[in-house]
Structure formats: C-alpha cells, structure tokens
Amino acid sequence: MTKSELIAHLAAQNPHLRQPDIELMVGTIFEEVSGALARGDRVELRGFGAFTTRKRDPRQGRNPRTGEAVAVAGKGMPHFRPGKELRSRVNGGQDPGENA
DSSP: OOHHHHHHHHHHHOTTSOHHHHHHHHHHHHHHHHHHHHTTOOEEETTTEEEEEEEEOOEEEEOTTTOOEEEEOOEEEEEEEEOHHHHHHHTTTOOTTSOO
C-alpha cells in the first residue's frame, strides 16, 4: 500500500473528513515518526510495533566495478519490530513465536 492509497482508503472509510485534512494527518504522523527516529528516539505503536534505529559500524567495502577497497562510514539504520498483535494477525491468528 502506498501513501496515496492509504489516504484514499481512509477517505473512503471517513466520508465526513475532507481528503486534504486526511493528507495532512497522514503526513504529520509520518513526519513525527521520521523526526523521532532522526533524534534517536524510539517510536512504539501498541499492537502494531516499534520503530528504532540501529547503528552500523564503519567498515571496509569494495567497489564492485574495480574491486578496490573503499571505506564505508558508519550510519544509523531504521529498524521495525512488529508487535505481538500484528504478528498474530499476519499469521492468521496464530503467532509462531508463541508456545502452544
């Protein structure tokens, strides 16, 4: 699902809201999540999952064309860990991580 598809779906489910208002809400949520991750904060949406950042250490890489060694700087990478309810829903009501 793309951002525009999400907006269209929410607009169809909420005909009392104007589409520009829905676009603003969705955009604001994405901006807040992005901003929090950029600051190094954790974003947790109960029942859905948690967004965090993980640090990647600097390393020695290779240029695939020439084969020469290239220094690759360390960086932060966004990471998503799904919540128990989301995992269960995706797996048809049964979380494979649960003990039966």
